[in-house]
Amino acid sequence: MVIRELSDVDTDRIFRALADATRRDIVARVTSREQSVSELASAYAMSFAAVQKHVAVLERAMLITKERRGRQQIVHGDPAMLRGAAQLLEAYEEIWRARSQRIEQILTEGNEKEEGHDRSERR
Amino acid sequence: MVIRELSDVDTDRIFRALADATRRDIVARVTSREQSVSELASAYAMSFAAVQKHVAVLERAMLITKERRGRQQIVHGDPAMLRGAAQLLEAYEEIWRARSQRIEQILTEGNEKEEGHDRSERR
DNA sequence: CTCTCGTATAACCATTTAGTTGTAGGTTAG
DNA sequence: CTAACCTACAACTAAATGGTTATACGAGAG
Structure with a gap:
């Protein structure tokens, strides 16, 4: 749906x-x-x-769309694209998860190495 | 787990x-x-x-961790954080989806500004 | 101990980004 | 028509990014 192949450049733009x-x-x-650009502007x-x-950046990343209405430009989100962005990360996560399992498997066969260090740095 | 509140700054870093x-x-x-930094470097x-x-950028965004092993630094992904990032986008998408529904509802009840632009569901 | 390897960091450069002000164009209101 | 409003865009600046080369330093290998 709408999102088929996302090029590297598209992906860069979305994340950025x-x-x-x-x-x-x-x-x-x-x-x-949905709000006009000036309505939005008054909020910041x-x-x-x-x-x-x-x-403009968001529009270029295809995360929102604009629609001219009279003398104002109405901005609204593109749910399909947002969903696409979410799916993109889900896909990454799934790939990474699958690979983690492979690692685990490899470790349990040729191991002497402990995996569970606690990561919880924060600032 | 591990990911509870992600500050704006953290979120910026992750997406960036x-x-x-x-x-x-x-x-x-x-x-x-898992690979050492120099192994990685030879790939690009x-x-x-x-x-x-x-x-370093990835480490700062908490997407990977480094572990010193002898004289090399071993890099590995942090599945929890990756999952957290995915969830973050999922959460956005859900909020946005919920709001879309509200819009729809509002439009069908209090409308008079209807000028036939195709707003709404069809994703 | 000395040499080399792996890593980190500094200094530098070009490009991009995020913000500013100013200006110009189109559309609606009076 | 004229004035006001909304939007777009240009030109500029400061700071961040993504890359480079060069240097320093700790840890293993010999």
Whole structure:
């Protein structure tokens, strides 16, 4: 559905677009209720142009779409693409999980090496 | 487990770390089989230092861990964190999906701004 | 001990990003 | 028509990114 093959470049764009709290917030907002660019802009402590750029980044990553309505541009989220992004990560996770099992198997046959170190760094 | 609250900064780091094909490949590789940094470096057409930096970015995003073994540093993926990242996107997608439904509901009850743009369900 | 290997880090460079202000164009309101 | 509004875009700046080469340092090998 809509997402078939995602190129590396597309994937880069999607992840990069999501790597900004303002943009994630924009996506959340417009998925909640479609809003014009200026409505969005008024919600953030930055210039209109900055918000407009963020919207452009999201649009380029295909995470939102714009629709011209009168003199304003209405922004709404693209659920299909969002789902696609989620699936993309799920797919990664699954591949990695499968490989982890193989590792485990290899370890249990040729082992002397302990695996369970606790990782929980945080700042 | 392991992933409870992910701050905005953490989320930024995770998405940004994944927004690079080389880094995604590194994560895939080390989840497949743990490898030293120099082993990894030999797999890419770039300098050792560049690869080492990519590894550092992934480590900072908590997507991989390093373990010193003799004079080499063994890199392996952190399945829990990867799963956490996947869940993060799933969570977004779910929120957005729920909100889409609300929109739909609102539209069907309080509408008068209906000008026939095709908003809504068909994903 | 000395040499080499694996890693880390520093200094540098080019490109991109995230923000700014300013300007221009199109659309609606009066 | 004119004024106000919404959007887009250009030009600029500061900071971050992704790469380079060179250097330093710890740990094993001989």
